[in-house]
Amino acid sequence: MADTAVAQRSVPHDLHVQPPAPPADRGDLHIEARVYSQIARQAALEVPGVVAHSVTLGSLTGRNLPKALADSDSRHPSIAVEIAIGWPSSAAEVSASVQHHVADVLTRLTGRRPARVDVDVAAVSPSELLLTEEVAEIVAVQQDSPEPVIARHDRTPRSYPAAGLLAALIGLLAVLAAVVIGREYAVAQGHYNSEPWLADAAGWVSGTPWQTWMAVVAIGAIVVGLWLLYNAVRPRARTHRAITAAPGVWTRDTDIARRLSAIALDDDTTVSAGTTVSRGRAKVTVQGQPGSDGAELQERLDDAVSWLESPPKVVLAHRAPPRPPVIAEGAPA
Known part of the structure; x- marks a missing residue:
């Protein structure tokens, strides 16, 4: 007859488990309004149809989208969210999804349901997926056709003489x-x-x-x-860069800068980002969360410009404060 061994957790007889303290004796929890704003902004980016959109001097004027603001009510705050949607998403459907998702995420992470979530669609921008599909469709049509749909020409877009x-x-x-x-x-x-x-x-x-x-x-x-x-x-300065996958299609350095900034803002550890493209160099300045290093972000930025015929060198300037030290329970402060 086989023996069966049963393992049981040994509990000392003199161990007394203390019940949890009443809520009134645990202290107070205060959450700053900017915490609600940051959570709402990240939650809005998770909704399909919402795209990161930046404008000139956006870091100074505060017009980088999405943008969220919360009032000073720490129990049931009111949230105002400004978003940019990708074409051709439905503004009504995306706004409703943002309202529900922001409210659910805030309730789950803070334990406090917002009183209301107002959504303002401030911009419409071509989404990255849509642009990729359009370029792929152009290339597919050109490869299947006996005659080239778009012929490469030597007239590179240049500045006004x-x-x-x-x-x-x-x-x-x-x-x-x-x-x-x-x-x-x-x-x-x-x-x-x-x-x-x-x-x-x-x-x-x-x-x-x-x-x-x-x-x-x-x-x-x-x-x-x-x-x-x-x-x-003197020769005119070049203003556009050729796209390798689509002959005859060009993009501006300004659009490349916006694309790199959007990719940086999509990273969960990014607080703010800005990009400057000049000649053969693209400098991406990122303010990250404490303890982040931006190693994975560098690879994604390099992949984003690999489809250009003459891609600029991406230089990532990642700044992040050090992660606060973890103090063990019971250790002296």
Whole structure:
């Protein structure tokens, strides 16, 4: 006959389990309004259809979306959430989902149900999934068609030529010169009774002895002439970057910066993010939560620009305060 061993937890006979203290003796819990705001913002980002949207100087003006504000009522706060939805999501459906999800998350994490959740749809932005599907559809159509739908061309989008502005300035000066010459002709023919300008100016210049300032004017004229010649022949600056997967499709550095900022804001450990793209470098400045390092975020940012023909080098400037030390129970403070 087989023996059966049963393991039981040994309990000392002299051990007395203390019942939990009454709620009145446990102390008070106070939650700051900014905690409710941060939780509501993160909860809004979890709702399908809500996208991270940043605007110029958003970190200074507070227009980075989603944005949440809570009042000072610590028991049942009122929450106001501003969101950006991805096209073509339904504003009514996404707003209702944000209301329910924010209320449920706040109740679950803080134990306090908000009095109300107001949702304001402040922007509509193309979602990352939609853009990816559109590019994939273009590539699929081009690969299946016997003739290329989009042909690659050598005309890279470039900035407006500096010579164009100079041509407008020179044209304005030519019009003024024509007015002055017309006036001089009218004075010489007796149609306009006035003193001639050009004759008096030429006489003054011809009768003026050599002075030092004339050499400065001559050198300045040479410099201006060389500068005008350089602007006439210099190549225009490139303003867009080609997308490898879709020939003939280009994107701006501003859009790349917004995409990198949105990816950084999607990270759970990110508090705020901003991106600056210049030439071959994209600097992403991230303020993280205490103890975060941003190692995984760097890989996601590098993958986000890998589909560009000339991707910029992503430099992540991650700043986060150190994680507060954990004090063991019973240890002296």
